Amino acid sequence: MKVRDIGEFGLIERLSRGVPGGPGLVRGIGDDAAILEATPGAQWLATADMLLESVHFDLSFTTPEQLGRRALVANLSDIAAMGGRARFALVSLGLETDTDLEIVDGFYRGFTEEASRWGVILIGGDTIRSPKGMIIAVTVLGEVEPGCAVRRDGARPGDLLLVTGDLGGSAAGLAALLSEPSALSGLDARHVQEVKARHLAPEPRLREAEIIAAAGATSMIDVSDGLANEANHLARESGVSMVIDAESIPISEATRAIAEALAHDPLDWALNGGEDYELLFTAPPERVDALADTVRTQTGTSVEIIGRVERGRGCRLDKDGVRSVLSLSAYDHFV
Amino acid sequence: MKVRDIGEFGLIERLSRGVPGGPGLVRGIGDDAAILEATPGAQWLATADMLLESVHFDLSFTTPEQLGRRALVANLSDIAAMGGRARFALVSLGLETDTDLEIVDGFYRGFTEEASRWGVILIGGDTIRSPKGMIIAVTVLGEVEPGCAVRRDGARPGDLLLVTGDLGGSAAGLAALLSEPSALSGLDARHVQEVKARHLAPEPRLREAEIIAAAGATSMIDVSDGLANEANHLARESGVSMVIDAESIPISEATRAIAEALAHDPLDWALNGGEDYELLFTAPPERVDALADTVRTQTGTSVEIIGRVERGRGCRLDKDGVRSVLSLSAYDHFV
Numbered sequence: 160m161k162v163r164d165i166g167e168f169g170l171i172e173r174l175s176r177g178v179p180g181g182p183g184l185v186r187g188i189g190d191d192a193a194i195l196e197a198t199p200g201a202q203w204l205a206t207a208d209m210l211l212e213s214v215h216f217d218l219s220f221t222t223p224e225q226l227g228r229r230a231l232v233a234n235l236s237d238i239a240a241m242g243g244r245a246r247f248a249l250v251s252l253g254l255e256t257d258t259d260l261e262i263v264d265g266f267y268r269g270f271t272e273e274a275s276r277w278g279v280i281l282i283g284g285d286t287i288r289s290p291k292g293m294i295i296a297v298t299v300l301g302e303v304e305p306g307c308a309v310r311r312d313g314a315r316p317g318d319l320l321l322v323t324g325d326l327g328g329s330a331a332g333l334a335a336l337l338s339e340p341s342a343l344s345g346l347d348a349r350h351v352q353e354v355k356a357r358h359l360a361p362e363p364r365l366r367e368a369e370i371i372a373a374a375g376a377t378s379m380i381d382v383s384d385g386l387a388n389e390a391n392h393l394a395r396e397s398g399v400s401m402v403i404d405a406e407s408i409p410i411s412e413a414t415r416a417i418a419e420a421l422a423h424d425p426l427d428w429a430l431n432g433g434e435d436y437e438l439l440f441t442a443p444p445e446r447v448d449a450l451a452d453t454v455r456t457q458t459g460t461s462v463e464i465i466g467r468v469e470r471g472r473g474c475r476l477d478k479d480g481v482r483s484v485l486s487l488s489a490y491d492h493f494v
Numbered sequence: 495m496k497v498r499d500i501g502e503f504g505l506i507e508r509l510s511r512g513v514p515g516g517p518g519l520v521r522g523i524g525d526d527a528a529i530l531e532a533t534p535g536a537q538w539l540a541t542a543d544m545l546l547e548s549v550h551f552d553l554s555f556t557t558p559e560q561l562g563r564r565a566l567v568a569n570l571s572d573i574a575a576m577g578g579r580a581r582f583a584l585v586s587l588g589l590e591t592d593t594d595l596e597i598v599d600g601f602y603r604g605f606t607e608e609a610s611r612w613g614v615i616l617i618g619g620d621t622i623r624s625p626k627g628m629i630i631a632v633t634v635l636g637e638v639e640p641g642c643a644v645r646r647d648g649a650r651p652g653d654l655l656l657v658t659g660d661l662g663g664s665a666a667g668l669a670a671l672l673s674e675p676s677a678l679s680g681l682d683a684r685h686v687q688e689v690k691a692r693h694l695a696p697e698p699r700l701r702e703a704e705i706i707a708a709a710g711a712t713s714m715i716d717v718s719d720g721l722a723n724e725a726n727h728l729a730r731e732s733g734v735s736m737v738i739d740a741e742s743i744p745i746s747e748a749t750r751a752i753a754e755a756l757a758h759d760p761l762d763w764a765l766n767g768g769e770d771y772e773l774l775f776t777a778p779p780e781r782v783d784a785l786a787d788t789v790r791t792q793t794g795t796s797v798e799i800i801g802r803v804e805r806g807r808g809c810r811l812d813k814d815g816v817r818s819v820l821s822l823s824a825y826d827h828f829v
């Protein structure tokens with residue numbers, strides 16, 4: 160069955176049927192606007208993202224469920240990067256009239272399953288006809304204790320620069336998905352599976368972020384556009400300089416194996432790849448060991464020191480004894 | 495200059511430069527998520543809408559400023575329909591790389607000017623490349639006193655059904671914009687101007703809504719998809735029936751004149767036209783006169799009784815002594 164077979168009202172009814180409520184929700188889907196109650200004293204966080212078919216995702220190798228999860232994870236990661244707790248989501252969808260209902264159902268199933276993992280409630284959105292390709296716009300609202308949000312502008316000279324997990328895995332996964340199978344034939348199948356999953360089913364670092372924020376991180380950002388861009392954002396917003404040690408950047412064995420097979424520099428994926436959704440943050444040196452230990456113990460996620468904050472402007476990369484300017488990634492959505 | 499000439503980061507910097515802050519905003523554009531503070535004790539309202547070029551708007555007769563206003567008004571109208579106060583907005587834009595920067599600047603100028611009229615602060619969003627056509631996704635957050643939101647499910651048998659302003663004007667304006675000039679040549683130019691403005695520069699009824707909510711309206715919805723659809727939504731959500739008197743539906747002289755010139759039934763525009771952004775609501779009979787007087791006196795906007803709420807289901811239209819079922823509009827975005 161296609162979207163046109165049930166029409167707009169059929170679609171809205173179908174979508175709103177299975178949506179669970181939860182704490183803080185007074186009135187959800189079905190009115191002009193949702194009605195919400197905040198945790199007393201909390202500040203709100205709000206973030207929005209847009210994804211387009213053929214620009215940001217490809218339904219030929221992404222399942223609708225994975226797409227639903229990813230569309231939400233991008234926003235959850237933004238809430239994580241503030242040290243907040245995600246609470247509510249709105250999703251607006253543009254669909255072609257001959258889109259299979261299975262795709263729509265799968266998208267919402269993935270979206271709501273990922274949402275319920277984090278206690279997030281779907282509260283509204285919009286559904287419109289798209290002449291060509293699927294369009295997804297997600298807004299997520301979160302909460303944080305007043306004054307406890309970790310912003311981009313708090314890094315201070317003397318702080319260390321740290322990152323959760325490892326980088327470049329999602330870009331390696333995308334490259335693997337786009338490769339001829341023969342190009343990967345000599346590889347350990349687990350490595351190929353690992354990087355594909357990194358791209359198709361990324362994990363938002365909400366629990367890690369909460370620990371990092373509580374441990375006194377001075378600034379934080381999520382790595383959605385590669386380390387080079389995100390480090391530059393932190394440096395600019397904080398009015399400081401960052402020096403990164405290339406050898407310390409965590410890159411997984413799987414990412415390195417895919418890079419070797421495809422003759423790509425794994426460091427490029429770490430610096431300029433997209434959608435890793437790891438957390439890049441700064442903290443005073445005396446807090447770093449305890450912080451990293453707590454994150455590892457409580458979540459199983461590694462935390463590595465990859466550089467330090469200095470006076471000045473911009474970012475530099477130390478590699479093989481050579482220091483170079485680490486500029487914003489060459490990749491630009493509009494160029 | 496085109497979007498590609500300044501790139502993604504240039505665009506974000508350009509957009510965030512002129513954006514004013516305001517009460518309740520702790521941190522706006524420039525971080526992973528905005529940080530907000532609610533008015534103590536208030537409930538939040540949240541709504542989202544998506545607009546696509548060639549489906550919902552046409553830049554050949556809509557200026558970028560008008561488009562920016564309209565994109566926001568659709569959401570402001572949803573907050574109004576709950577009796578709330580609009581506070582914050584997020585806007586995500588998909589732009590072609592060769593979009594003129596004048597269009598982007600005009601859009602944001604219109605958006606932020608309309609926002610500042612209502613004390614609404616732009617707090618974030620996303621900017622991405624669209625392969626074809628402009629894509630706009632807006633989320634608006636509002637506030638309401640706890641328990642005071644006017645929902646769609648409160649209409650009770652015995653209530654009267656009322657509407658602000660007049661209906662069908664936006665559809666008449668769109669028809670006028672799409673007509674050959676010769677088809678309108680015999681008309682009063684003020685009538686043509688009036689309906690075009692109704693389509694291109696609609697007014698959200700936020701002040702009217704606040705008065706209506708305070709006066710004890712039992713249910714309310716904004717008329718974005720025509721009276722037939724909206725009356726059916728109220729009836730279904732409230733579990734009641736509505737009977738509408740066709741003669742009482744307010745249709746302006748200008749709308750009637752355009753309809754006559756284009757050989758269209760003006761009642762069809764009122765029942766099935768889009769984007770009027772008037773308020774349709776129910777109230778107990780004893781409150782109606784004072785309510786309508788207060789709205790007229792304080793805002794200049796008329797309020798008319800167009801029907802009544804009965805036991806049962808669905809909506810009926812009394813016209814020329816004949817009662818017919820008023821079903822959901824034949825127009826469906828997906829069919």
